[in-house]
Amino acid sequence: MAPISLKKAGKQYGNLEIIRELDLDIADGEFVVIVGPSGCGKSTLLRMIAGLEETTSGQILIDGRDVTAASPVERKLAMVFQSYALYPHMTVRRNMGFGLTLAKLPAERIREKVEAAAETLKLTHLLERYPKELSGGQRQRVAIGRAIVREPVGFLFDEPLSNLDAALRVDMRLEIARLHRTLGATMIYVTHDQVEAMTLADRIVVMKEGRIMQQGTPQALYETPANLFVAQFIGSPKMNLLPCLPGAGGLDLSGEGSIQLPLSGRAAPAHLGARPEHLSLVSPDSGHCRGTIEVSEYLGGTTSVFVRAGKLGLINVSAPADTPYRLGETVGIHIDVARSSLFDDAGKAIAASR
Amino acid sequence: MTTLRWLVFGIAAFAMNFPILVTLSTSFKSARELSTNPGLWVQAPTLDNYLAVFQVTDRLNIFLYLFNSLSVALIGTVLAVALALPAAYAIARGRLGERTLLPFIVNLRAVPLIIFAIPLYMMFQWLALLDTRLGLGLILSIVNLPLALVILVNAIRDLPGELDEAALMDGASRTQILFRVIAPVCRPAIVTSLIFGFITAWNEFLFGLMLTTSKAVPITVGASFFFAASGGGVQWGVASAVMVVGALPPVLLGLIMYRQISGSMTAGAVKG
Ligand SMILES: Nc1ncnc2c1ncn2[C@@H]1O[C@H](COP(=O)(O)OP(=O)(O)O)[C@@H](O)[C@H]1O
Numbered sequence: 001m002a003p004i005s006l007k008k009a010g011k012q013y014g015n016l017e018i019i020r021e022l023d024l025d026i027a028d029g030e031f032v033v034i035v036g037p038s039g040c041g042k043s044t045l046l047r048m049i050a051g052l053e054e055t056t057s058g059q060i061l062i063d064g065r066d067v068t069a070a071s072p073v074e075r076k077l078a079m080v081f082q083s084y085a086l087y088p089h090m091t092v093r094r095n096m097g098f099g100l101t102l103a104k105l106p107a108e109r110i111r112e113k114v115e116a117a118a119e120t121l122k123l124t125h126l127l128e129r130y131p132k133e134l135s136g137g138q139r140q141r142v143a144i145g146r147a148i149v150r151e152p153v154g155f156l157f158d159e160p161l162s163n164l165d166a167a168l169r170v171d172m173r174l175e176i177a178r179l180h181r182t183l184g185a186t187m188i189y190v191t192h193d194q195v196e197a198m199t200l201a202d203r204i205v206v207m208k209e210g211r212i213m214q215q216g217t218p219q220a221l222y223e224t225p226a227n228l229f230v231a232q233f234i235g236s237p238k239m240n241l242l243p244c245l246p247g248a249g250g251l252d253l254s255g256e257g258s259i260q261l262p263l264s265g266r267a268a269p270a271h272l273g274a275r276p277e278h279l280s281l282v283s284p285d286s287g288h289c290r291g292t293i294e295v296s297e298y299l300g301g302t303t304s305v306f307v308r309a310g311k312l313g314l315i316n317v318s319a320p321a322d323t324p325y326r327l328g329e330t331v332g333i334h335i336d337v338a339r340s341s342l343f344d345d346a347g348k349a350i351a352a353s354r
Numbered sequence: 355m356t357t358l359r360w361l362v363f364g365i366a367a368f369a370m371n372f373p374i375l376v377t378l379s380t381s382f383k384s385a386r387e388l389s390t391n392p393g394l395w396v397q398a399p400t401l402d403n404y405l406a407v408f409q410v411t412d413r414l415n416i417f418l419y420l421f422n423s424l425s426v427a428l429i430g431t432v433l434a435v436a437l438a439l440p441a442a443y444a445i446a447r448g449r450l451g452e453r454t455l456l457p458f459i460v461n462l463r464a465v466p467l468i469i470f471a472i473p474l475y476m477m478f479q480w481l482a483l484l485d486t487r488l489g490l491g492l493i494l495s496i497v498n499l500p501l502a503l504v505i506l507v508n509a510i511r512d513l514p515g516e517l518d519e520a521a522l523m524d525g526a527s528r529t530q531i532l533f534r535v536i537a538p539v540c541r542p543a544i545v546t547s548l549i550f551g552f553i554t555a556w557n558e559f560l561f562g563l564m565l566t567t568s569k570a571v572p573i574t575v576g577a578s579f580f581f582a583a584s585g586g587g588v589q590w591g592v593a594s595a596v597m598v599v600g601a602l603p604p605v606l607l608g609l610i611m612y613r614q615i616s617g618s619m620t621a622g623a624v625k626g
């Protein structure tokens with residue numbers, strides 16, 4: 001188990017800068033999830049940490065030791081790949097033991113370690129099978145088992161669940177969380193799925209175009225996003241963005257309504273971010289703004305009601321599921337102002353609004 | 355409908371294999387029958403031609419020719435695949451020489467081999483490799499290299515790069531990855547290269563004719579010695595028999611390994 005640090009780490013392919021001067025400190029035993037849209041450089045970053053991809057500038061430290069130029073095996077990290085990458089010509093037993101065989105451990109020790117890991121992952125009855133005889137979920141567990149067996153100082157996961165179907169994904173997510181609790185190992189987990197990020201992480205790192213947009217606990221990112229990108233990326237369903245301007249005594253919602261809110265003099269809010277769950281439907285003449293119901297989606301626990309509100313656009317309100325909503329009905333929308341965020345023209349959060 | 359299909363198939367198969375059938379039937383005819391019966395059907399089958407072929411004389415030795423062919427084909431095949439495998443790995447993964455070396459080597463197949471004849475003859479003379487099994491085997495490995503390289507490069511390209519990376523994380527060196535992961539997974543492609551190589555090497559005639567005289571004569575060249583075994587005209591029966599004997603090993607190998615070959619030729623098409 002070890003802390004992992006990146007100091008101004010960068011990656012360039014020719015003139016293309018994929019990772020830009022990235023600083024990241026991961027504590028011993030921490031579960032960090034790196035999340036971001038496809039192509040933002042998550043895999044590249046993970047592979048730089050693994051040593052599979054050369055780091056073209058800056059440093060990578062594991063346990064305080066500079067490993068920027070070290071080979072993957074010297075870094076003592078294990079990686080679980082999206083495609084599982086099991087050796088097709090080896091049984092599960094040999095797949096899991098391959099690293100130990102290469103390290104020339106005695107056969108007896110290899111057998112013990114492999115069987116212990118198989119026990120943890122409920123793979124014992126599959127040890128003599130070949131990868132092609134396993135289901136997707138079983139293959140993924142073997143891939144994780146192969147990582148555990150080597151007792152690495154840290155685990156790297158690159159979208160390990162994205163090839164599994166939805167139900168299995170939830171099971172495996174729980175299993176990975178359990179594994180983190182029992183092993184207490186440092187884990188870095190890459191995904192583009194913000195639900196996985198929210199549920200697994202001690203800390204989430206949100207990336208965009210090779211840069212860190214914000215990092216923090218899932219709660220911090222959900223409650224106080226640092227910018228529009230994070231606000232839109234974290235949370236499901238997505239946060240509503242209402243265009244606004246500073247107005248008399250507070251905010252002017254593009255002429256569709258107003259909010260009484262003490263603003264500090266220099267703040268120039270341009271967007272109000274409000275999550276669907278922080279909005280409620282009220283009678284048309286109360287509330288902060290109004291509109292007509294365009295679509296409603298019954299979700300069981302709640303109903304997503306989409307309200308067309310003039311220049312504010314379509315607003316998603318998470319409403320109780322037990323009341324019927326009539327399309328075309330005019331409704332008022334109440335905004336829980338204390339739990340919403342303000343952003344300036346450049347998309348940066350305005351902290352003073354709280 | 356099926357009857358028609360079988361009829362067409364039967365005619366096509368017959369037409370394509372006609373020369374083989376003629377050779378086979380001729381090899382079982384006596385010299386006398388040959389002059390009277392040009393048909394496919396043998397009236398009085400005889401093994402005399404085969405007995406003549408297997409007769410070792412001071413001028414003719416079919417066993418030596420077969421042994422030579424076997425030796426040079428093995429050298430020419432195993433060496434070619436042994437050289438092609440690491441090269442294919444470097445080309446497919448390291449992308450080394452993908453634009454230059456690979457087309458250059460592959461294009462060797464398009465060059466008429468006779469171009470190599472004169473410089474090779476002189477080189478071999480200097481190196482004392484003329485009329486040796488090693489010498490002929492070395493040349494055949496060069497003949498086999500392009501196809502083996504193409505087959506192996508494509509097979510390795512079809513494997514996901516994450517397989518190599520998983521092995522790197524497991525602490526394998528590049529050599530260990532090649533021999534303990536890539537080679538076993540590519541076994542069908544390797545077997546295919548070996549079989550094609552063996553068949554090509556066994557059937558090769560030009561270099562055998564040029565570079566050997568007595569000790570290292572392969573069966574393709576040796577067979578022609580039988581055509582006029584006792585002076586006078588060509589003994590068609592004996593000639594046919596020696597050709598049947600010479601053709602049998604690669605044909606049997608091809609048939610036995612057919613499943614293996616066709617399996618690996620389509621392996622890349624559908625990812626498992
Ligand atoms: N070998 C490469 N050469 C050039 N660009 C690359 C290479 N590998 C990845 N990239 C680029 O780097 C960016 C980040 O890729 P990646 O790390 O795979 O993104 P993610 O995992 O977040 O989807 C992408 O825009 C991709 O096109």
Ligand SMILES: [Mg+2]
Nearest residue numbers: 042043044159
């Ligand atoms: Mg990726």
